[in-house]
Amino acid sequence: MYLEAFTTFFSELTDTRQSAKITYPLEDILFVTLCGVIAGAEGWSEIRDYAAGHLDWFQQHGYLSDGVPVDDTIARTISRIDPEQFRLCFIKWMQAVHEITQGQLIAIDGKTLRGSYQRGNRQSTIHMVNAFACKNKLVLGQVKTSEKSNEITAIPELIKLLDIEGA
Structure with a gap:
């Protein structure tokens, strides 16, 4: 499957x-x-x-x-x-292979990707917000943000992409 x-x-x-x-x-x-x-x-x-x-x-x-x-x-x-396009395919795939149960805990967290920093350009560090199904230890989806401070605006965008109602 x-x-x-x-x-x-x-x-x-x-x-x-x-x-x-x-x-x-x-x-x-x-x-x-x-x-x-x-x-x-x-x-x-x-x-x-x-x-x-x-x-x-x-x-x-x-x-x-x-x-x-x-x-x-x-x-x-x-x-x-x-x-x-890849991100959308990945999210659809994760939704297909992972069944969310009522009340399941979905952790939403921001991360700075290790190794994405370039010495000459302090703005180049990549920041992501991801949704993680705690019970199955599975990333359901993620969204790139322009800065670490923009995580709060990326969270609603990520939630809209996922079918996590009731979780």
Whole structure:
């Protein structure tokens, strides 16, 4: 159920690559990247190594039928994805695989992303507000804010995106 849900929701993403040059479906690269990051991969080459190490499993589940893409292909493909479109697909996917029960605790919290600070530009730090289902330890969605002080204005935007009535 969860694998099919992933492909269903992320197939809505616009693939901006030239169709004649596509060897690896966008859903394959997204799923491999997600699995690699969850497993602790840091960087494109580690995501590729993870995929190569689990190639049989991916192929048994219908992914990577043409083998593992090189790390540059993964990086290029991921970098071309529209972040807003990805965020909406991710939220829909989480809603599909997570059932909210009456009275469930949803924590809403702001975070500053580690490593997003650039020395030359103090304004470059990325601030996010996310909704977290405490019982299942699952992020349901997140919204980027322009500054840490804008978290309070981002919370209503995040709540509107989620179906969390009664939680």
